[in-house]
Amino acid sequence: MKLINYKNFNVLLLSLICTTVHAQFKLSGKVIDQENKIIPFVTVKISGTQNLVDYTQTDSLGTYQFKLPSGKYSAVFSAINFESVNRLVTITGNTVINVQLQRTPSILADVQVSAEKALIEKKIDRTVFNVENSISAIGTDALELLSKVPGVRVLNDKVSLVGKGEVNVMINDKLVPLSADELSNYLKSILSDNIAKIEVITNPPAKYDAQGNNGLINIVLKKVNDEGFKGSVNSAATKASYFTASAGGNLSYRKNKITLSSNFNIRKGSIVPYEQSDVFYPAQTWNIVNKDRNFRTVPSGQIGMDYQASKKTLLGLSYNGGLTSFHSEENIKTRVYNGSNGLDSVLNSDANAKIKSHYRSANIYLKQALDSTGKQLTINGDWFTYRDDKNRFFNNTSYFENGTVIPNSFAEYLSTSKQNIDFFILKADVDLPYKTFKLSFGTKLSFIKNQSDLAFYKVLNHHYEIDPGQNNQFNYHENTQALYLNFNKTIKKWDFQAGLRGEYTQIEGISVNERNKDDYLRLFPTLYVIYRANDKNTFSVNYGRRINRTPYRKLNPIRWYSNQYAYAEGNPFLQPSYNDNIEFSHTYNIFTTSLSFSKTTNGYNDVNFIDPETNIQASKPVNFITGYHYQLSNAITFNALKGWESINQLDVFYNASNSGIAQTLGSLNGFGAYFSTLNQFVFNQSKTILGEVSLWYQFPTVDGLNQNKSQYNLDLGIKTLLLSKKIQLAITASDILKTNQYRYSSLVNNIRQEYNNYYDSRQLRITFRYNFGNEKIRQQDRKLGNEEERKRNN
Template sequence: MKNIIPIFCLTFPILTFSQKKGNDSISRLPEKNIQEIEIKTRKRIIEKKIDRLVFNVENSTSSSGADAIDILRISPNVRVNNDQISIIGKSNMTVMIDDRLIQLSGDDLINYLKTIKSDNIKNIEVITNPPAKYDAEGNSGIININLKKAKSNSWSNSVRSTLKQATYSSFSVGNNFSYQKNKLSVLVDIDYRRNQDIYSNDTDFYYPSTFWKSSIYEKSTTNGIGGTVNLGYKFNDNTQLGIQYFGYATKSDKGNNNISDISDYSNILNDKLLSYGNTHRVNSSNSLNLNFIKKTNNSKNKMTFDFDYFDLKNDRENNFITDKTVSSNVTSEYTENISKQNIQNISSRIDFEMPNDLVNINFGAKVSFTETKNNLSLTSYDTTEGLSSVNLSQNNIFNYKENIQALYLSLNKKINKWNFKAGLRAESTQNKGYSAELDQTNKNNFIKLFPTLYVLYKSNDKNTFSFSYGKRIRRPNFSNLNPAKWYFNSNSYEEGNPFLQPSYSDNVELSHTYNSFLTSSVSFTKTNNGFGQITLHNSDDLQNLDTQIIVRRNYFNSSSLNFSEEINFDIFKWWNTSSALSLFYSETNTNSDVLAPKFSGWGGDFSSTNSFILNKSKSISLQVIYNYTYPSIQQENKISDFSNLSIGIKAQFLKRSLQASLFANNILRSDVMTINSTSGNVYQQFKQYYDTQYVRLSLSYNFGNNKINLNKRNTSNEDEKKRSN
């Protein structure tokens, strides 16, 4: 807490002042103050536009020698923790380059962003309430990285490698090639990685008459290769065509051990479960995008067309042996759980932009067709006497189809110091799921409207206030709809729910930006028909043991009020700080028989990123990053506090062609989360650790013309890809 108090004292008086205010931006100063403009453009500038917050990286004094990840760490409303990117108050987010989607996630996304040098970044846009142009799926935000204009008739190549030492070592190598000649542009990126990670979970279940103490330890090894090819052809200033392909293939093996001691409350050990096994997984995916842009009326009007194809193959095989000691009787089981999943999606969209003196008009349409095929089998054998008699055999085929059609209209008008934008998106959804095991078909057909509204007011050059409202939908992931069982061990499994329905959320935000470095906001989110997972506990009368079952249900309505304060400025020319404090109050009402009817409480987080330039040429820099999450109540879960202290140093050599960086994450090993909840009459506690303490060495060498950059495409089926995970 000592690290938090100084910054908190600095921001708290302004937090109290700004809760009644709106948002952020700077405006043009009068002609006579042109010298002041020149001074400010050398400092970091935060600009509030009608529907997004803009961080002007090219005016930052501390961005030299950094990459896109370093810049995101100091961007407003953005968090980068354990190499995971998020937006404050949002459960999901999308990263785009020049309004075109990056079709990467996880380590692949992080590694690609590290290839983008800060000197090539013009600004970063943070969109917390996406306008009607974007899909209404998810309580998600958008991070859009705008690059500087590429230099024509040039090329560049970047070779990169990374070595990470956590509990075990991991490494990756990659190459990025860019070429632009006359009307043709080419980007090719390829990456290979071998990751070794551990995961541990200490779980306690307090039943009325027994106490379960379980320890789960998993080690996974993943080998993967992925690549992107992007081709663009510019016929003239008004017409261009692009093709983008992305594909990856991974293989992973995960060894897991699960030990459960079962005792009564006099601490006498009665029973014991020992489960050990291996999970083998093979994933592959292909994504193809065709895009066409046409401008008319002196390039004022623009039409954009996208066609997308996406497929995913996900095969898993989980084999494990469980030895049970129950009332002095010893039994042994061998279980095979096999899952095969195939997903295909075809989508297309068309967008029009028609600005004019009266009002700016945007409108468009999208169609999406998704089909998933799932086959999950389970076979359990009794191997107590060395024989293999079948205890249980199940097989389930689950097929699911979903079609979505959407239309949208957005209007934007500026009047003096006021700026207004309103939009409406209509989405029609038809889906059908069939379970062979249940011999049951479920169908849904509905149309929903998703309005958006934005108001921005610039009172003067230092103060900008804004208001935004948006309605969103969250559809279940495809795998959550499959009713088949997936076993973790003989007494623990999960199952999907074909009856899951979408949830809906209303999001309101008021924000204020002062003098381009201080952002204050208050936001409110209300979620109806929310869904998630619940742990049920069923007693096994034959073995006198309990079974833990993870199920999916629509079981809650919730509301959340969030206050945030963010400051970003240069303390000295060589020292920049970006610090943020966020506090929230959440309230959840449930309709589940096994949960309390209401949960409520406060939570929050604090983060501070300090960047230092260590030499005159700005070729050596240091970052010290601290994140702290306060204890909180999230739905029925009580979550402990946890924190992360990280330090990174970066150096550039050979006229900045060679870059080396050393990064130490979770130095204090304090990023450990404990979750408590009660289901039925069972109190349960989970203490999880994700192998986040590591040291990482990264090297990259650039040659050619390093100023070149090429766009990636914002594909039309991004939401379907997210739900396939």
């Protein structure tokens, strides 16, 4: 028998030990909730000996995976709205660890103020403001709450992003299909207590319509699970120059396979906007002051039903409707000064406008699960109709400088406008989550019809006689076919998402003397990359291309007169504008820094063309802007003291605009800055007495070819919860210092124009809300198909 060579044996043994030490084993598993549903995007942190720390996230199937050498490790599983789980693991071979997370219990029954949930989150394609964790979500409405979100501005009830422009607003991924004025009315009818989070999507992914150069804001409403009834009633009294009152309520019911929901709101009151402008003609200066009291009555309502036909099939339908009754009492006084700054004459115009409008929409919806792994098909059919009827009566009287009437200067006029808009939409989306990636694709067909009828009358011998040259019917048709593809993958610390959307559009606009017909195919790519270096450092970059199609009313060439010297008209040859956006950002703990760049091509805006010979002021939309926007944003959220939460943001930006028309400045550029701070306070241990102080300051800046002056705004609020927190009372004061005034200047035809507008924003509001019934009813989420077109009826 041959003896073993011990020297060779020792070498072999040492080799086997080294191989075992350096072998890589797989640690994997799945994360589910207490209802055994998968949880995607759970952060999994692994730490072991020799300072080894690694991170990953669960994919769309709730699975995770690591490659690790043998040894002892600590694994921490954490996700928003769930309690963290810590597991000790010993790795000696391939190991499977499945984890079940429990949802974090609410601290408050209706308004959740949870320190464990980040107030602001940065995700791969959006920034999320978690309203449920904010004191701002008590006693306000959705429009006012948007003004508290870092990076979002609300000016004259119009929602925009700091340094950029107006954005489209969605509710639960559904674009709100209303004009700017009606959108503000709608948002004011949504109580902030019902909002879970607000998502700011500067570069929307391919699944969303490409409409809107400046991105989207998505308001996500609260969703809860239990069966039964839930309801609330609310009321508010607001004092600006005059009073406005509002009231409403909602009721939901879920039992077995059926979920019913409804709401109704009404608002009635008036405000007094003030607009002043100075036009510096070569030989004269016109000072124009418009004092206007607007009265509105705005009722709206919604009803919806979802039916869970089977475990894999959900059917739903909904109906929404609302109307606006508006009338105004205006006085427009124009003082004309001569070259020596002496009063030359006065033009007085008294006017009143009456507007009746209403909208109706219906949605039918199918969500079909294709298997048990999350693959599904969603189909939406939508119908939307909008009608308005506008009449504006005005007269003009001219006076000499001594106050006597200029002979034969009195005249009366009437402008009328009727508009009918109809949309029909069919949309299908397929989501295919696989083990290592997620794929989604879809299609959308939209058919739009817009009919407008405008006329202008002058009173002669006490009768209204139509001006044939100012009478017009405008018919507009737009059809769009869209396809998109989206790909998402997570590789350890990296998240990748890429998409491509194609939209083919055919348009035709016909008026009395003009016809415009066109069709175009455009592609809209998107790309997102996120690198999570560790639990404190996250880096991201994204790119997207967008289109800004024209609102229908801006295509109608007929004139809408304010007085005999000023009118607005549309442009049937107006073309869409395009925007390319790229953004880099870094988040470190409570700090977020972003650097972005965007380029606008073929941009359009209203230009107030002034004729120095006739003093006629004609406002008309024109494609003439090529714009460049550079922005550096810094945000910090922290708890300065116990019970004090502070959200702060500073944006510094540089705008450069080039004009393609000779009447304006060839170019205008300059820096601007915006600072905001939102401070929320909890005054007692039971968290039933709350306070808020918010301030924003807009430094002078360039906006297109306008130069904006500085403005700022200070708000205060106190809120309390009573009767086991089912009653909410709040008192808020907005624009306390009356400094939220929009002041800007422009130069057209070498004629300088200066504007100073104030929209009655200093207000005191008292709100009351009472919640009753089971407060944990699940509201099914539905994605309407007509996301893009319904917005553009403004």
